[in-house]
Amino acid sequence: MEQPPRFVAQGEYRHTVCRLKKALYGLKQSPRAWFGKFSEAALEFGLNKCQIDHSVFHLCTKAGFIFLVVYIDDIMITDDDSAGIAKLKLFLQNRFHTKDLGKLRYFLGIEVARSKEGISLSQRKYVLDLLEETGMLGGRPVDAPMDSNTKLVSDEGDLFNDPGRFRRLVGKLIYLTITRPDISYAVSVVSQFIGAPRMPHWIAVLRIIRYLKRAPSFGLLYKSNGHLRVEGFTDADWAGSLSDRRSTTGYCTFVGGNLVTWKSKKQTVVARSSAEAEYRAMAHITSEVTWIQNLLKELGLTVETPSTGQWHIPLVR
Structure with missing residues (x-):
């Protein structure tokens, strides 16, 4: 450890350093203060904050x-006005210590590739790092992230000897669902046991890793389909969890034929019928579609055609 640049003590203290007791950056108020300062600068330039x-x-x-999209201290800018984006970057450089990385290729672990078909997003390097960390680079891949005949419960099997490793790996898999909606359900299931993981839970996590080895470069493709229609699809099981008999809701939404949001999560209450579970799923997708419509409207991309949703509602007699 060395003294920081431009602050080198002289004399008998020239070889000493300060011991950090508490970092200001880690305070709860720090992100709010930083975002408030950045918002003031963005509004000064003329940008409008999306409500x-x-x-x-x-x-x-x-x-x-x-x-302009900001995530902590990472910023992504896109526009139709090349002169406007140059002015914005120059303005931000004068207000903050920024670094222009050029055309977007890598953002928060997400690889961005452009082609004639459209823009593809993937986390290939992230998946390969997971395979190397778990020693699965030479493992045999599987066709599905979870065995459909396997029902995980919280009190069966021996306790896993390294719960911290289980939690870290599940956390990384949760982040991977940003570009891999195909593992969302499996990851949501194993994440329910991070408190006291057991060997069957660890085996289920390793199966997800083996599934990723089948195609590490899988991701999302966004292209122009000639419309800006918002569509939502949802479904739910009934009392699928053996631990608390709660149902699981799954939904996905499309804008212009491109997948934009998705979720797989247990419902907060126990549904007393399959119809009740399905209607709760409908409420979730309705809220999501409404949020997307309002976001597009505020950005000046008003959806003229009515949104459509598709779900399956069982008849109850």
Whole structure:
């Protein structure tokens, strides 16, 4: 450890350093203060803060739209106005210590690739690191992330000897669902046992890893389909959890034919019928579609055609 640049003590203290007791960056108020300062600068430039999602800023100019998305201290800018984006970057460089990384290729662990078909998002390197960490680079892949005949419960099997490793790996898998909706359900199931993981739970996690080895570069493709229609699809099981008999809701939404949001999560209450479980799923997808519609409307991308939703409702007699 060395003394920080431009602050080198002289004399008898020239070889000493300070011991850090508490970092200011780790205080709860730090993110709020930083975002408040950044928001003031963005509003000073002329950007409008989105009320539906406060991390999104937008501006309509004569040449087109400017969109800015901020995640902590990482910023992504896209627009139709090249001159406007140059002015915005220059303004931010004068207000903050920023570094322009050029055209987006890598953002928060997500790899961005452009082709004639569209823009693809994947986490290939992230998956390969997971395979190496778990020693599964030479393992045999499987066709599904979870065995359909396996029902995990909280009190069967021996306790796993390294709960910390289980939690870290499940946390990484949760982050991987950003571009891998195909593992969302399996990850949501194993994440329910992070408090006291057992060997069957660990085996289920390793199966997800083996499934990822089948195609590490799988991801999402976004392309123009000639419309901006919002569609939602949802379904739910009934009392699928053997531990508390709660149902699981799963849904996904599409904008312009491209998958944008998805979720797999247990419902908060026990449904007394399969119809009740399905209607709760409908409520979730309705809220999500409404949120997307309002977001698009605020960004100036009003959806003219009515949104559609598809679900299966069993008849109860």
